[in-house]
Amino acid sequence: MISKFRVWLPNPDVERMLRVKALVFEHDKTRCVCGYAYDFYLEDEDAIIMQSTGLRDKNGKEIFEGDILAIETDEGILNVNIFWDSKHALFMFESxxxxxxxLLAELVEDNTYPFEITGNIYENPD
Structure with missing residues (x-):
């Protein structure tokens, strides 16, 4: 699997989610290339980089850390946040x-309840 990333730019002038085309490691900084207009150093922008889980929701949309999933359960819709657990080196979800x-793998393995991305914790903090 090829690692895929996206980046959140919290700068009020930009404040948007961008797809990362390339990461270039230069000495003590990481240059993030997101297209012609967006080429910046992650450290200078206080940017937040997120990795793809390699999984897709019921609509085929790629799931990244920071995404909010709506899970259809017997009790109704349950919203969970996807995050990377560095202690155990795996993706997890939090209700x-x-x-x-x-474990995110538990949600996917069970596959009893369909889920879809409804947003992310940066663009939809509530």
């Missing part, structure tokens, strides 16, 4: 409603 964290 604020139940204050629980679990």
């Amino acid at each position: 604020k409603k139940y204050n629980e964290k679990d």
